Amino acid sequence: MEQDTGKEDTGKEARERAARRDAAVRAAVEQGLLGPDAALVGLLDVTGIRESAAALRAAFDAVTAPGTPVLHAFAVKATPLVPVLRLLHEEGIGAEAASPGELALARAAGLPPERTVLDSPAKTTAELREALASGIAVNADNPQELRRLDALVASAPTRSALGLRVNPQVGGGSIGATSTATRTSKFGVALRDDGARSWVVRAYADRPWLTRLHAHTGSQGVPLPLMARGVAEAYALAEEINAHVGRPQVDTLDIGGGLPVDFTAETTAPTYAAYARLLAGEVPGLFDGRYGLVTEFGRSLLARHGTVVARVEYTKSAGGRRIAVTHAGVQVATRTVYAPGAWPLRIAAYDGRGRRKTGPEVVQDVAGPACFSGDLLAEARALPLLEQGDYAAALDTGAYCFAHHYAYNSLARPAVHGFTPDGPAGVAFATVRAAQTTAELVAESGAAHASSLTTLRAPGSR
Numbered sequence: 001m002e003q004d005t006g007k008e009d010t011g012k013e014a015r016e017r018a019a020r021r022d023a024a025v026r027a028a029v030e031q032g033l034l035g036p037d038a039a040l041v042g043l044l045d046v047t048g049i050r051e052s053a054a055a056l057r058a059a060f061d062a063v064t065a066p067g068t069p070v071l072h073a074f075a076v077k078a079t080p081l082v083p084v085l086r087l088l089h090e091e092g093i094g095a096e097a098a099s100p101g102e103l104a105l106a107r108a109a110g111l112p113p114e115r116t117v118l119d120s121p122a123k124t125t126a127e128l129r130e131a132l133a134s135g136i137a138v139n140a141d142n143p144q145e146l147r148r149l150d151a152l153v154a155s156a157p158t159r160s161a162l163g164l165r166v167n168p169q170v171g172g173g174s175i176g177a178t179s180t181a182t183r184t185s186k187f188g189v190a191l192r193d194d195g196a197r198s199w200v201v202r203a204y205a206d207r208p209w210l211t212r213l214h215a216h217t218g219s220q221g222v223p224l225p226l227m228a229r230g231v232a233e234a235y236a237l238a239e240e241i242n243a244h245v246g247r248p249q250v251d252t253l254d255i256g257g258g259l260p261v262d263f264t265a266e267t268t269a270p271t272y273a274a275y276a277r278l279l280a281g282e283v284p285g286l287f288d289g290r291y292g293l294v295t296e297f298g299r300s301l302l303a304r305h306g307t308v309v310a311r312v313e314y315t316k317s318a319g320g321r322r323i324a325v326t327h328a329g330v331q332v333a334t335r336t337v338y339a340p341g342a343w344p345l346r347i348a349a350y351d352g353r354g355r356r357k358t359g360p361e362v363v364q365d366v367a368g369p370a371c372f373s374g375d376l377l378a379e380a381r382a383l384p385l386l387e388q389g390d391y392a393a394a395l396d397t398g399a400y401c402f403a404h405h406y407a408y409n410s411l412a413r414p415a416v417h418g419f420t421p422d423g424p425a426g427v428a429f430a431t432v433r434a435a436q437t438t439a440e441l442v443a444e445s446g447a448a449h450a451s452s453l454t455t456l457r458a459p460g461s462r
């Protein structure tokens with residue numbers, strides 16, 4: 001299998017994205033969204049999000065037969081913010097939800113049930129009942145869940161498209177925690193286990209209402225050819241099921257998401273176009289019009305378009321190492337701080353007025369505010385020297401980063417602002433999420449129950 005990394009992003013889009021980001025940081029300082037009293041914000045590039053959504057649609061439009069139903073369902077977990085889901089909905093992108101909370105976010109964003117897919121390995125009967133009542137597509141994870149669906153389908157009619165998730169067990173990538181298709185992965189029916197494949201075929205034969213097949217075999221760290229192999233395995237299984245039952249019962253393949261993001265460079269590679277072409281080459285039957293398609297991309301749609309910007313509160317040196325102490329650390333870049341090797345982030349340096357810093361590079365640590373020594377956004381990174389009052393920006397953090405606040409040290413969730421160019425050199429901002437207030441933080445930490453423990457007595461004690 002040829003590796004197609006799709007280096008066709010000429011760099012123009014990347015340069016424009018970087019220019020929009022620089023303008024946004026400067027405008028955020030000028031407009032007071034960033035400053036001594038707002039030392040940490042998340043910024044989202046609305047133009048970039050729209051561009052990625054359009055690129056995704058165009059990539060699959062280019063390889064599918066005319067009239068093929070295609071639902072691109074954004075994996076809500078990547079950026080669980082209602083205005084983002086609404087923006088994507090406007091761009092023709094649906095939602096893949098994996099919890100009652102994510103379903104509620106999709107609903108709040110205005111996504112109709114027929115544009116929503118429910119996955120998750122631990123759906124309760126109540127969640128399943130609600131999904132089937134509203135017509136949301138559901139992918140069952142395992143035989144026990146399928147039995148719950150049996151009972152629900154028998155008890156009330158449903159418009160929901162129903163499928164089964166399989167794990168083609170094609171192997172993992174370079175990051176264990178995001179490898180979904182290993183031999184022992186917790187997701188789906190492990191297709192290569194003894195008897196599993198024939199069980200799946202029978203499960204479909206017994207259930208005429210089971211019309212979808214789902215496999216999400218990639219995520220960050222999984223090479224493209226391996227992802228394509230997962231899709232090819234799912235396709236082959238769909239063909240086998242349909243041949244066995246003698247009719248096109250499986251009418252839609254949900255191929256999951258998982259396109260990786262290159263966090264070391266500005267240019268996007270691989271692109272959606274490259275992935276779609278690779279799939280069309282490897283699994284042509286999937287695109288000839290006999291199957292509808294669902295995709296579930298998360299990281300690749302949003303990561304590039306988020307920037308977390310933090311003020312440099314202090315600078316110091318220790319053991320000969322320069323250290324910039326900022327307000328962004330484990331609370332907004334949890335994976336990077338705990339697993340820096342797997343999740344490196346590019347850092348950009350801005351001065352106190354929000355202008356990109358140039359000048360000689362100095363090896364320095366960019367530290368966060370949390371009280372453990374490993375709380376570093378970047379270690380021994382060569383950057384223009386960060387000084388007190390400057391800003392450090394962690395790039396490509398629009399997915400699985402600042403939207404996923406980790407409440408270590410009771411650090412408050414930062415505000416998130418969307419931005420778009422506005423007139424000559426201007427930038428317009430809109431609130432995506434307000435900063436968490438100290439009062440909210442205290443309330444969420446049990447303030448209403450302050451004396452619950454001191455008044456709790458075992459029966460008979462005094």
Ligand SMILES: *Cc1c(COP(=O)(O)O)cnc(C)c1O
Pocket residue numbers: 075077078096098119216218219220256257258259296297298299300
């Ligand atoms: C997380 C997840 C996705 C999205 O993965 P990305 O790597 O963010 O594209 C899609 N489908 C399922 C079932 C997932 O769990």
